Amino acid sequence: MWHRTANIGTALKLAEELKVTGKANWFRGQTRNWPLLSSYVRKTPSEQKMAIERINSLYDWMHDIQALAKLRSDKNAVLAVAQHYGMATMLVDFSTEPRVAAFFAAHNPPSPEDGDDESCIICLNYEELIDVYESVKIVRPNMPEPRAIILNIPELWRIQSQHGVFLEYPYDTGFEQHTFGFDRIVFPTERDPNVLSQLMPVHDIYPTQKSDLEILLDQFFMLEKMAEGTRAINEIARSHNLATYHQDPVPDGIEAECFGPIGLPIHESWDSSRLTEWLTPAREEWQPISSAPSVEILYPDGSHLEKIQNIRDQIVELIIKTPKLRHGPVKWILHGIPSDSHQIIRAMELLWDGLRRWPYNINEIAEGLATIVEYGILVDQKPAARYQPQIAQELAEKCFGKLIEIEVGIEDSSYTRGYVSKELLRQAVRDDFFSFLTDQWRSQIKSIRHILQIAYNPRRTLIFDTLKSVFCTQFAPTQAVLRDEKSGKTRLYNLARTTTLGLP
Structure with a gap:
């Protein structure tokens, strides 16, 4: 069923209502209201062969990395990682959070010249999809099965931040047209960047920090x-x-x-x-940077070495006062530096x-951070x-x-x-x-x-x-x-x- 709304705000509100009522539990945002297809299905046969070879290369490479042994033992996890890193797979990304889907429906919209002026949030009740599949396979026993892949790997922070889940979807456009029609909330493409920032902080969708596994x-x-x-x-x-x-x-x-x-x-x-x-x-669950504590550093005077030592001492003092800082990300604030602080x-x-x-x-960590400031x-x-x-x-x-x-x-x-x-x-x-x-x-x-x-x-x-x-x-x-x-x-x-x- 298609639902048309006036804007992304009302689309998000409707998606949240579908979640609360149990009519949908997975959500996917698209800047274009296109048919649902996996990246693998969109490829030519020769490109599909190359995609398989690339995933096999990733799998083989993991064999020699002891820290990746657990991840490699779960082939579904390897596929999900491949999909999340942009490889062509049979998987399609969804989220359990409507707001995340709304973010992706507004992120990097097409230009008006492209002629695509409708975006959408696809809403799925996974159990309903399986019920339909079970009914259809009675008359079409060779139909491949749609499968849910839900990872419980806390160290995959980007997937955690996006509340990501994956649907193995080995179908062309005919499946949605003739077998299972997804609920789609369609709305005019949103190109105002201020609206995107109001939905969710970008850093909470694309974490700037990375786990050791990533x-x-x-x-x-x-x-x-x-x-x-x-x-x-x-x-x-x-x-x-x-x-x-x-x-x-x-x-x-x-x-x-x-x-x-x-x-x-x-x-x-x-x-x-x-x-x-x-x-x-190292095992650590994702924490949003937007809720991380702030650490303020005052840029001092003196020689290059004196500045490094001064900044190091400031950081050491702060960590000693608040030992919990070391357990998660922090927001660094630099006062008085003579250049743009963003890259530093x-x-x-x-x-x-x-x-x-x-x-x-x-002391070693603090001096390393101080060196970044001065050298940066x-x-x-x-x-x-x-x-x-x-x-x-x-x-x-x-x-x-x-x-x-x-x-x-x-x-x-x-x-x-x-x-x-x-x-x-x-x-x-x-x-x-x-x-x-x-x-x-x-x-x-x-x-x-x-x-x-x-x-x-x-x-x-x-x-x-x-x-x-x-x-x-x-x-x-x-x-x-x-x-x-x-x-x-x-x-x-x-x-x-x-x-x-x-x-x-």
């Missing part, structure tokens, strides 16, 4: 982009008859000829028995949510730093002194980059490192750069607790400032997951 899933899509780039480079090389060269990873992450017969063993500080808290997946605050949110779940101490201001004043590494390093050296850029990789081959102090990183090298070198190489290794050229497995080269501090206070904040969210690049916060640490 950070892990982001890595798959970064790897996809890397693979696409490699294919493009290979295609260019083939078209110009250029030779390409692939270098296999070095076993154990060390240059074997530089070391004695026993190589370079893993340092005891990386033993899994010592890193239990780091290796246990966003980087602080990412770093705070990335670090607070792991066993970094308060410098980068804002010289935007070229975001794509010119030389400028980025020059600005970072104003905060830390002599630096080295390092690349950190994890078990699935995704990686991230940032800056650390040469001196502090050198202090993190294990005390007995040189005793494992051959006599010939012992005399040639003079600097931290030399060390990273022959040994780039941090578990063999570096002391975990010493590295932890420089990672939290320098590497993590510089990666947060420089690795823009839109780039899709990985950001790493859990040091215990690193498998490589070397020069870019």
